Amino acid sequence: MPPSEVDSPPFEGFIGSCSRMKELFRYIRKIANSSATVLLLGETGTGKELVAKSVHDLSPRATGPFVRVNCGALSESLLESELFGHVKGAFTNAIENRTGRFEAAHGGTIFLDEINSVSTAMQIKLLRVLQEQEFERVGDSHTVSVDCRIIAATNRDLAELVETDGFREDLYYRLNVLPIYVPPLRERREDIPELVRFFVERYAIENGRIISSVSLDALNFLKAYSWPGNVRELQNYIERAIVLADGEELNAELLPQQVRGEAPIRLGRVEKSELQSLCAELVSRGLSEVAEEGSYHEAVMGIVEKEVILQVLRRCQGTQTKTATKLGINRNTLHKKIDDYGLQDEAR
Ligand SMILES: Nc1ncnc2c1ncn2[C@@H]1O[C@H](COP(=O)(O)OP(=O)(O)OP(=O)(O)O)[C@@H](O)[C@H]1O
Ligand SMILES: [Mg+2]
Structure with a gap:
């Protein structure tokens, strides 16, 4: 050979x-x-x-x-x-x-x-x-x-x-x-575009569909997600997207909420490596959302801060006083951040 x-x-x-x-x-x-x-x-x-x-x-x-x-x-x-x-x-x-x-x-x-x-x-x-x-x-x-x-x-x-x-x-x-x-897939994200291409082709043929492209934002979400179910999870989401697609493009709306970064990432008992990959995901989510003239640092910090506040709020069943104490910030600051990040539904 x-x-x-x-x-x-x-x-x-x-x-x-x-x-x-x-x-x-x-x-x-x-x-x-x-x-x-x-x-x-x-x-x-x-x-x-x-x-x-x-x-x-x-x-x-x-x-x-x-x-x-x-x-x-x-x-x-x-x-x-x-x-x-x-x-x-x-x-x-x-x-x-x-x-x-x-x-x-x-x-x-x-x-x-x-x-x-x-x-x-x-x-x-x-x-x-x-x-x-x-x-x-x-x-x-x-x-x-x-x-x-x-x-x-x-x-x-x-x-x-x-x-x-x-x-x-x-x-x-x-x-x-x-x-x-x-x-795990999150440690070899370079392979995601090729895996996506492979599964798109496979499931398009299997379902008698023509999918000629994957939108850039869909691909960015796929590259940024943490993939707890690894390649099997990716494969399932692509199959689902192809079955649901109306046109020839696989776009972000066809992906599940958590991949689009809309559902919060679960924080149970986390291992250090998981925490690292969670950070990597939040960072790349921030990077993919940043406007051209915006600052990466700001975008990433914003996204991380929102996620942390959301998780702590949930753990405190929405009680703001308790959440502020846990976060080490005062109640007014927390109140303002809840407004800024649109987390009112989570807070009591
Ligand atoms: N690198 C890859 N290229 C193409 N398909 C892959 C790749 N890795 C996994 N898959 C596909 O993902 C699915 C899961 O893979 P596989 O069954 O080998 O995982 P596993 O590690 O044995 O998982 P489990 O521990 O749950 O049994 C299979 O359908 C497999 O074909
Ligand atoms: Mg197996």
Whole structure:
């Protein structure tokens, strides 16, 4: 492969050309050849499944099966028989022998999604498969050996779960041989225009529509939003906008309120990285709203101040005295700012 292609996407529909994604693509190519276990980490909707599929497709196992199991969607007993299979009579509904997903993945790759949600008893069984590549079907004493590569994914921090929630440390280390972190969309905003183009084209075709452009303000809102649901959220909003569009342009009115910056951003318990991305969003919202001759600093400070007042007002159920005290400003100043920012409906 020419050196210029090592950091290109593993397949056409996998979008990404920022440096973090290029690094990810390079890493996928590097590890695809081995059979070592891969642990995919990253928030929901970042593309972990696409990474798992890419690792399989680029590996020598590509001609073998790629089997996905969502460990979070099944109860413990169902998961056990799904993964390992069972023999007739093993439990009430076991009316015939059934091979499990590990056997189905023989010669290929098994993708264990949402590994963070498996019970402690199941973790012990998985540990054995990882160590010895063997197991027994439910209700059977015969040992089955399989050759499959394991890729696991989690959208929770497994190291933290080891500390707090009893995820087994030995299993964690067995899984964490080749960790891959898929970065959230807010940390790779350069890719947003390309993702938008890709999804617009896909959903226009799917819905028999012609969308010839995306308006500048729509694109600016999309670039500035914090994307807690990552690429999946972006994909859904584009599909919705295309279904709702009347003309050939995808404009800002077709985007949900929170993307247009009209609904407030939720402030629950915030992590430092979230706070940083919230600030980045407010700043870029300010930057995109500023008039040509206006001052960026003023626009950004205004937008940040409005958001902070709104959030504190809500936390104080609209009580102005309490809000002023929390903000460390006097009541008259607060009153004036509430008027300036049009927050009267939130205040009592
Ligand atoms: N870089 C990308 N290019 C194109 N489509 C993407 C990209 N990343 C994600 N998607 C799309 O977004 C959706 C979510 O991706 P995926 O299912 O891989 O996320 P995930 O990380 O597995 O999320 P979860 O933790 O919720 O399972 C899919 O429809 C996928 O095709
Ligand atoms: Mg997934």
